[in-house]
Amino acid sequence: MKNKQEIITNFIVFEGLDGSGTTTQTNLLKANFTKKDIPCRADCEPTKSFIGKAIRKVLKGEESVAPGTLAKLFAADRHEHLYNEQKGILTLCRKGVKVISDRYLFSSLAYQSLKFGYEQVLMLNKDFPLPEHLFFLDVPEHVCRDRLSIREELEIFEDTALQQQIRDNYLKAVSLYADTGMIVHYLDGTLSKNELEKIIWSLLI
Ligand code: TYD
Numbered sequence: 001m002k003n004k005q006e007i008i009t010n011f012i013v014f015e016g017l018d019g020s021g022t023t024t025q026t027n028l029l030k031a032n033f034t035k036k037d038i039p040c041r042a043d044c045e046p047t048k049s050f051i052g053k054a055i056r057k058v059l060k061g062e063e064s065v066a067p068g069t070l071a072k073l074f075a076a077d078r079h080e081h082l083y084n085e086q087k088g089i090l091t092l093c094r095k096g097v098k099v100i101s102d103r104y105l106f107s108s109l110a111y112q113s114l115k116f117g118y119e120q121v122l123m124l125n126k127d128f129p130l131p132e133h134l135f136f137l138d139v140p141e142h143v144c145r146d147r148l149s150i151r152e153e154l155e156i157f158e159d160t161a162l163q164q165q166i167r168d169n170y171l172k173a174v175s176l177y178a179d180t181g182m183i184v185h186y187l188d189g190t191l192s193k194n195e196l197e198k199i200i201w202s203l204l205i
Pocket of ligand 1: 019044105107108155158
């Protein structure tokens with residue numbers, strides 16, 4: 001794909017299926033930057049903004065919206081995450097802060113495409129800038145299922161039948177951004193959390 005999306009230096013994204021360990025690695029990486037006195041912020045999508053909170057209600061099944069509405073809510077939440085003047089990703093990364101996001105636009109391509117059509121989701125996300133590093137934690141669907149089975153509340157996408165399709169969408173989405181300048185790391189997410197932590201750190205320093 002001919003891609004003109006800007007790359008944001010200092011912006012790092014973790015992606016993977018539900019249960020793949022993105023939140024764990026986001027937190028471990030933040031701790032490693034902090035130990036080295038490197039300014040860093042870790043957060044996630046959906047964000048904690050009012051838009052992100054509305055999305056969480058849909059994910060929990062407390063509200064129901066058309067698939068296109070959900071895709072647009074994710075895009076609006078992402079826009080605010082990026083462009084908020086005080087605390088947006090762009091502002092922070094330009095000041096030299098490492099910003100780590102647990103999920104980003106690749107999640108929309110992987111999840112919203114299930115019901116809203118890949119091309120339409122792509123259109124909603126095509127102008128967003130890309131991270132400098134994308135880590136995809138690849139974990140087989142059955143391992144994610146076992147990890148999720150110990151959680152009490154499952155969200156709408158945490159249905160095992162959907163996870164294989166989501167993984168296929170992820171691989172399609174990530175390959176679309178080959179040759180954009182974004183550095184993509186496919187990692188074996190079945191490794192122990194500390195092994196993965198070390199590999200990720202070695203890829204960044
Ligand atoms: P997750 O990040 O796993 O948070 P938690 O640990 O609180 O469950 O869950 C977020 C869910 O949102 C996950 O199922 C993926 C989904 N999602 C989308 O469908 N589209 C998106 O664009 C994003 C960012 C997330």
